[in-house]
Amino acid sequence: MNDKPALFEGYQIRRIYDEQTETWYFSVVDIIRALLQQPDYQTARKYWNKLKERLNREGSQTVTDCHQLKLPAEDGKMRLTDTASPEVLLRLIQSVPSPKAEPIKLWLARVGYERMQDMTDPARSLDRAREYWRQHGRSEKWIQQRMMGQETRNKLTDYWKEHDIRKESEFAILTNIIHQEWSGLTVQAHKEVKGLNTQNLRDHMSEAELIFTALAELSTRQIAEVAEATGMEENKIASKKGGGIAKKARLELEQKTGRSVVTGDNYLPPKAAVIDSNSKKK
Template identity: 65%
Template sequence: MENEIKLFEDKKVRSHYDAEKEIWYFSVIDVIAILTGSSVPKRYWSDLKKKLTKEGSEVYDKIVRLKMLADDGKNRITDTADTEALLRLIQSIPSPKAEPFKQWLAKVGYERIKEIADPEQSIDRARENWKQYGRSEKWIQQRMMGQETRNKLTDYWKESGVEEKKDFAILTNIIHKEWTGLTVKNHKEVKGLKSQNLRDHMSEAELIFTALAELSTRQIAENDKAKGVPENAKAGKKGGAIAKNARIALEDKTGKSVVTGENFLPPEKQEKID
């Protein structure tokens, strides 16, 4: 899952969900700012780290450093903690908000457990989020169909021996570059995106061709009984090529490019793009 912004009493808590480990990680600085009301939570956290180290606490050893969106609009490395480590940290921070925050943490975890048990809830939440951002029903339907196609492909990769997260990214990039002529990173740059999910800013046509490329890749991989990264990479190039040829044929007929620089960013975000 991509990084998310969650809210506790209207205050942001940058969060990341590791789907493989099924663990939420939360920005320690954001949590400290909420609990202490400090205007310099980084300094508070620096002092607390020294105190914990001096006391021989194991909490600091459980800190995970992840890239999250900073105030300057760039992804920067920051200290994060899972729910267990965060609860232990909270014990070291005197705050009247400690108990409400613990309840909030439990709720976040419970909501994710419900989504895992009933995927329909996760789908409904995604649909509502897209509606709030002004996406049309037609776009939402195409986005969700594309996600289902994507899930079937990644399921095949898992079953065929692809295990590392970086390998999923490599295979995805091969397919994407084959049909668009751009890497995922380059495509995001064309659209003026930074940390945002590329697919959430695709046009209907881009979503359709992405789905075609991934559907073709899976069916070719299944037919060839592809195993591991190298064989699935070959299937990815073949699947991407099918979508590429379809894209070129459509562009020849319409005179319009399927891949565009359009995005769904609000005006204030558009202004921040370099």
């Protein structure tokens, strides 16, 4: 996990990146401070505690969806802190009357939550992504495949959300099942093969890896839809079957070409690759 803070209008927002779920989690109190424009941390913390009590009384799921993760405190020590993903923060922000609500929503979209960027402004988000990949040397063919794969992914996660898959950890488990089934590697192991640390694995996949990932996720969704898979256990079965279809196709292609679909290739700049490698050895 990476815990480098971010800034919103002069307010430091502590955050931590979960590599398995590829999700940023932000300190809720820090977000509250920025919303209230409150310089005093303890005042913001008391406001959050009262807000938690009210939301719990109202039966809101928002507080339940917050996670306690260790973040650096004012004394420099790592302490458990209420954190939330941008998706949860979107709901939470609605409960805090503040003229900064809309600006902070846009800020959250900019600091790295791809799915929420699509919700905020789909056209602008896609254009930004295209330009980013072009600047990093991706071909138009690769960009098209990456975006098609993202659309396939979004349809699958939408299905999961509608069929009792709620927690980020559940999304991560199902994603890992699909990935390990088709590729023979967990998501984390695949990242290690490519020498990645906090980077998004899909942004460093080859065209073939993107295609087989999309095939596995498309197959998973269609199998789940036919079976009307609901909840973790049924969706685990669909995920394994969907990944298995892509695995058969991968093995057949590898047999015909004599080349592995899964590779250690990445799009890291040479210096970034060296830094990533050195950081792992420490």
